[in-house]
Amino acid sequence: MKVGDLSTPALLIDADALEHNLTTMARVHPGSRLRPHVKAHKCTSLAAEQRVHGHRSFTCATPREIIGMAAAGLGEDLLLANEVIDHSRLSAMAELQDASLITVAVDSQATIDAAARAGLKHVLIDVNVGLRRCGCKPSDAGHLADQARAKGLVVRGVMGYEGHVMAMPDRVEQRASVREAMEKLVVASLLAGGDIISAGGTDTFDLHDQVTEIQAGTYALMDTWYGNRGHPFRQACFVLATVISAQQDFAVGDAGLKTQGMDHGKPSIEGMKVLGVSDEHITFTSPTAMAVGDRVKVIPAHIDPTMAMHEVAWLVRGDDVIDRWPIDLRGW
């Protein structure tokens, strides 16, 4: 099949750019030093490629991601880097522990109790290192670890996502901010015990020297949010759109805001100016006249929600469609 044969909107993954990104990251953070975050692609086929590049441990954001990864044979070391208290979902994950190693983040007595009650065996203490979201105070990490051990849970270590320092304009300042955040995590690690110190993301992948592993996800496919940050990763994901209406001074493509995340602003089209995006349409101007039936590749501003909106991604090389990858980890 050719790319031109695909119905649109269609999610494309450029096989060569993906390969470049996976190879580049695996060189910097080989094996267990990277725990790829599957929330950024929600696709076990892509996770399997990350496995081929040497990463055997993965980060997930939802129970369904954990369950889907285990079902796909990628359950060697799965971390749910998120708090969950839902007994049915925790139990569903606990049932997979004969064949998979599953670790869940906890940041309170309630989340520890919920994990233990469901029969989960391993936890990581989630530490707030400055981002206004989940995580205990660094000084509470030891106390929580004790509580977890008292419930029979194995405390594998700590995690702390420095999301508040992502996309900082000055990289020197950003490095200092990462250091400051990670010093809190190291203190928490000393208090909590365990081997793992897990943190990071694509935008800080090269700024860490105090952690045991990096949780990066975006690097595999990229988006415009991180794409202009000077990282050695290429744009590997596009929403293919067909021009369905062409006016004198603008054109309309069939990839609207139900096909891509809008929380980081409008998507882009190389060489063109995006004027607006509505439910089913993207309106743009072009230096050369567009005709109905022309195709354009839209670059998402935020890859994570974009992937979650599609049932399938098409792996492409040039004009050839070489595989069909279900986005099989959608939902909760």
Place this chain on the structure above:
Amino acid sequence: MKVGDLSTPALLIDADALEHNLTTMARVHPGSRLRPHVKAHKCTSLAAEQRVHGHRSFTCATPREIIGMAAAGLGEDLLLANEVIDHSRLSAMAELQDASLITVAVDSQATIDAAARAGLKHVLIDVNVGLRRCGCKPSDAGHLADQARAKGLVVRGVMGYEGHVMAMPDRVEQRASVREAMEKLVVASLLAGGDIISAGGTDTFDLHDQVTEIQAGTYALMDTWYGNRGHPFRQACFVLATVISAQQDFAVGDAGLKTQGMDHGKPSIEGMKVLGVSDEHITFTSPTAMAVGDRVKVIPAHIDPTMAMHEVAWLVRGDDVIDRWPIDLRGW
């Protein structure tokens, strides 16, 4: 089942508020004077309720919506209010014409040719009335209608969405703007022929006096974007979230930006202040302390993309879950 038994994030539809909205709209625009837009809910169960309230004709934005509505026995008069040139999708709709009346929007020779080639029988001329999106010039409507008839297509009339005047601050000015836009559509109707003059949306549902039918969708479930416009519709849709982390000065719920559209800004929680939304989390402050396990109802800022992110909606009345409605019209 009780609402408290649902795993979160969960999409809730308040049965009484929905009933109020459907009844209110059906009183203003009974029967065929409303052509409810299913893109706003993507749910045949909800469309069936609109049918119960007297509306037998529906508006769709994607071929899959058309096909799903026909499969659900709601194909009495379906309008694809959007341009499509994909032969396989147009053909799939054409195959349904024995049992369903299907009309597609066209705004160019190319879209007319595509509809005719696929065996579709009915078209509406889509007219640009001021919104920078699809639609021909009003003065071209007659010429296009002639071209369509020359291809053997029945021209049922014209449509023209006045999206550029939605959410105008001053309603008197808005009424004048609607009139100005609809005068263009009436001219196009005179040129194109046919019985139908289709336009409008929830925010202008009460400002039209020149069209034969209104294409409103949001009114059934509502969102914060139209919720403060003084319309007689109630908020009927919520994303139920569980507090998974409670800090001294904020709480974190498990309904992030993969559960609701962000193109109209952040969602809301009544009585609370939403600080931020990330992939899996909503962070907010509350006048009273929140505890892990507490539930909050998040009000989406934009209902259309929100519905498209969920597999299922739960119809609720008070604390009772009274039905499970699949969001079965997702995708393209």
